[in-house]
Every structure is written in structure tokens, then in C-alpha cells.
């Protein structure tokens with residue numbers, strides 16, 4: 001389904017929703033069912049920002065509805081402020097609490113995060129019960145009755161929740177189109193990779209969690225006024241959270257429209273189960289069965305399945321042999337050639353890393369001269385990738401020092417190292433497979449400032465530069481394809497274009513020729529040489545020894561976590577220790 005069709009359907013549905021209370025002004029029950037569906041949609045769209053886009057599934061997200069409701073309830077009864085006037089403040093309080101709590105809970109991942117979010121919901125329930133001076137405890141808070149006449153019923157609430165739903169949707173759609181939104185999807189697909197291309201993942205997750213709380217908090221204030229009575233068990237109810245999650249799962253988690261469509265399906269089904277099935281028990285049964293069916297048969301939700309059915313499959317034409325690729329000019333690699341310098345660019349000093357009793361890296365000293373293409377070779381399991389992880393900051397704690405361009409970097413986060421001009425590719429390519437090739441290449445952040453968050457994901461001179469880089473590696477015409485649809489060799493080239501987007505001073509290449517078509521190996525070497533001529537320094541891990549000896553100088557040889565030899569390729573080729581440890585069987 002393309003954007004125009006979905007917008008047309010949404011516009012018709014929206015007009016129908018606006019018209020409904022005018023066409024049927026006395027349908028109070030139907031108005032209430034609808035406004036409660038809007039409320040679920042507001043929460044589900046918001047939930048989708050942290051749990052759909054960023055992949056951090058919160059099962060206690062309705063905690064922010066309770067926080068918003070209680071903020072309005074407490075302040076309106078104490079200071080006689082109209083509850084609706086407190087709605088923006090309720091949103092701000094929800095955001096503040098989300099930011100504080102998020103900075104702790106977002107350190108956990110997967111099931112641990114899910115459990116913590118449930119615990120948070122229960123914690124707020126307990127707090128509201130046990131702080132009677134503030135919250136009136138289990139007795140709850142009674143708010144003033146709506147000021148409008150009885151004859152309009154719930155129609156004002158209907159329009160308030162409808163308006164909030166539309167604004168929340170607009171907010172979520174805007175986020176998805178920004179660099180911040182692309183960063184969140186990158187975090188969902190591969191958090192380690194996202195950090196390696198300069199995305200400050202901790203900040204992004206915190207902001208996403210806080211952003212996902214705002215409109216739920218605002219809606220909480222309106223909901224409190226709608227209910228006119230709040231109590232801890234009702235305001236912090238796990239079933240509300242489950243409904244929100246179920247809605248997003250049914251519609252399609254991570255999609256823009258999925259949570260909206262899912263909210264209506266789940267709300268109507270739940271209402272039907274309560275009315276026709278004999279009460280809350282049948283609603284619980286329905287939720288349970290629906291969850292099982294979705295997890296088993298529709299893990300992506302309804303909209304993605306529909307999309308796949310309606311979109312004609314188009315096969316990507318593979319052109320793995322070098323001759324078929326057209327290459328853009330080398331000027332695309334860096335905006336300006338990097339000034340030639342002398343001396344070391346990267347230095348490792350007595351670096352150690354152990355996994356339990358295994359010394360994967362054992363006292364390594366290594367210097368990469370600026371402007372060089374340096375090789376790091378060694379048999380399988382000798383510690384090369386572990387060393388790369390330590391250099392880029394994804395390898396956890398280690399001892400020893402890592403210096404880059406005269407600065408000690410071993411205590412910096414991976415994204416801070418990327419911002420200093422240190423890029424890397426991975427042994428097995430780690431592209432964001434659900435994104436297009438172009439989205440992958442524009443995803444890296446060369447530096448970070450708050451302005452970056454709101455800028456368009458694929459726009460302006462960045463998109464132009466990404467296109468130039470794709471053309472440089474010979475994949476310009478694949479920019480709109482899904483990255484996951486390309487061949488392995490093509491993915492390696494896209495990952496190279498992606499890392500060049502960082503404007504790196506140095507790139508660590510982990511097996512650039514590994515597993516790719518032999519025709520592409522020469523092309524890969526050519527690209528590395530061309531980028532090196534523009535001033536980029538390389539450290540290359542590679543098992544293709546002829547390629548290494550032809551391309552690199554100097555060469556470091558690692559065995560059992562230790563550097564056993566280093567020097568020019570001609571010297572390495574004949575070093576008896578190297579031949580013994582590694583090269584013998586390859587060069588003879």
C-alpha cells in the first residue's frame with residue numbers, strides 16, 4: 001500500500017469520525033466506545049516510539065496515563081485548577097519521570113527491560129496507595145464534574161481524545177522521518193552497530209522513552225476529568241498496558257499506522273467480548289488467545305502482512321562481477337583530501353583482554369602509521385576481531401591504553417570514538433536490513449548536536465553525499481532497494497560506503513574480501529587504495545593473504561593474542577615464526 005492510498009483511507013476515516021457525533025448526537029454509548037478506542041490509540045502510538053521504533057518493549061507503559069491522571073487529580077483538587085488546564089503539565093511530569101526512570105531502566109535489555117517496566121507500574125500503584133497525604137491512598141480522588149451540560153454527553157471528550165490522537169500520530173510520524181527516528185530503528189535492528197556509526201544510543205533511548213510518555217501523560221489528565229474519580233488500582237492497571245501492547249502488535253509494531261488500526265480492532269473486540277461474552281473474564285480470554293495467535297502466526301502484525309500481499313515482489317538484479325558496476329569519482333570519498341601527516345594515528349599500548357581464563361588479547365603493542373594501509377593477520381581465533389572491538393569500544397572492559405590521533409580514547413563511548421573519525425566494518429556485514437540502501441548510508445552521525453535530532457533522515461547535502469558514495473562503490477542504482485535484498489558482496493560495499501559517510505580519519509576493515517565473489521575482491525582493493533589516496537588510514541583484518549601482501553604495509557601478525565611479527569610484507573612473507581604460525585600452508 002503506498003502512502004497516497006493510506007492517506008486517502010485515513011482521511012475518509014477521520015472525516016467519518018468527526019461527522020459521527022453530528023450524525024448520531026444521542027449515541028452516547030457508541031461515543032464512549034469510540035473515545036476509549038482513541039485513548040488506546042494515543043497510548044499505542046506513543047508506546048510505538050520506544051517499543052516499535054527503538055525495539056525496547058515496555059509492558060507497563062500505561063504507568064504514564066496514571067501519572068498524568070494523578071498529576072491533574074492532585075493539583076486540581078488542591079489548588080482548584082481546572083483539570084483540563086493541567087493537561088500540558090501532566091504531560092511534562094510524565095516526561096520528567098520517564099526521563100529519570102529511563103536513565104536507569106534502559107540499561108537493561110530484552111526480558112529484563114520488560115519485567116522492569118511491569119515492576120514500575122506496580123511500584124507507582126503501591127506508592128499511590130501508601131502516600132495518602134498526597135494521593136488520598138486507596139480512597140482515591142474525586143474530581144469536579146464536567147462543566148458542560150448533560151445534554152452533550154461525552155461529545156466534548158470524544159473530540160478531545162480524537163484531537164489528541166491525531167496530534168500524537170503527527171508527532172510519531174514526524175519522529176519517524178527525522179534522523180532521530182532512523183537512529184531509533186537502527187538501535188532496534190542492531191544497537192552495537194548503531195553506536196559504531198556514531199549514534200549516541202543511550203541518549204536516543206532516553207529521549208524516545210521520554211517522548212513516548214508526553215501524550216499519554218496529557219491524555220491521563222483528560223481521562224481523569226472524564227472519569228471524575230481516580231484510584232490506584234484503576235489508574236495503574238496492567239490490563240490497560242496489555243491492551244496498548246496488543247493493539248500495536250495486532251496492527252504492526254514499528255509501523256506508523258499499525259498502532260492506530262490495532263487500537264480500533266482491539267478496543268472494539270474487547271468491548272464486544274465484554275458485552276456479548278459475559279464480562280471482563282471473556283475479555284481476558286480474548287486477549288490471551290489473541291496474543292498467542294499473533295505471536296505464532298502474525299508476528300509482524302496485520303499491516304505489514306497486508307503490505308506484502310499488495311506489493312508486487314521485485315527481484316534485485318545481482319551484479320557481483322566487477323565489470324558490470326559503474327563507479328563514481330574518488331572525490332566522493334572525502335569532502336576535502338585529508339592533509340598528509342607523519343607519525344602514528346592509532347597506538348595500542350600493552351592491551352590485554354580475557355574471556356574467563358582465555359587470554360584473547362595478551363599484551364599487544366601496535367602502531368598504525370598515519371596514511372598507511374596496515375594489515376592485521378593471524379590464524380582463526382588469534383584475537384583480531386577482539387582487538388577491533390577494543391579499539392572501537394564495543395568489546396567491554398580491558399586493560400592497557402588505546403590512543404587515537406594523540407588522544408587516549410579507551411574510556412570513550414563507541415559513538416564518541418566514531419565522532420573522532422574512527423570507523424569500522426564488520427566481519428559479517430551488519431547493515432540495517434529493513435532500511436533501504438540509501439537510508440543505511442545516511443544513517444551514520446559524523447558528529448552530534450541537538451539540531452541533528454530534528455533534521456530530515458534522508459535530505460539535503462547528506463543525501464547527496466550518500467548517493468555519491470554509493471556511486472563510488474558502484475551501487476548507485478540500488479539506493480532504493482532494501483539492504484537485506486542485496487547479495488553479500490554488495491552488502492560489504494554498502495557497509496564501506498556507510499562507514500565513509502562518517503568522514504573517517506581511519507577505518508578498521510574486518511575481512512573486506514571474506515565471502516565475496518572473486519571478481520569483487522580486486523574491486524574492493526581498488527576502492528581501499530582510492531580512499532587511502534584521499535588520506536584515509538586503514539587497518540585491515542583479512543585472510544586473503546595475496547591481497548594483504550599486495551595492498552598493505554606494514555603487516556602485523558597475531559597468534560594466540562600476541563603480536564609475533566611486524567614489518568613490510570616482503571619481510572613477513574619470509575619470517576619463519578610467521579610461516580610456522582600461519583602463512584606456511586597459504587603461500588606454498
Ligand SMILES: Nc1ncnc2c1ncn2[C@@H]1O[C@H](COP(=O)(O)OP(=O)(O)OP(=O)(O)O)[C@@H](O)[C@H]1O
Nearest residue numbers: 355358360378379380381382383384385386387427
Ligand atoms: N564474547 C566472547 N566470549 C568468549 N570468548 C570469546 C568471545 N569473543 C571471542 N572469544 C574467543 O577469543 C578468541 C579470539 O577470538 P577472535 O574472534 O578475536 O579471533 P579472530 O582472530 O578474529 O578469529 P577469526 O579469524 O576466526 O575471526 C577466540 O578463542 C574466541 O573463541
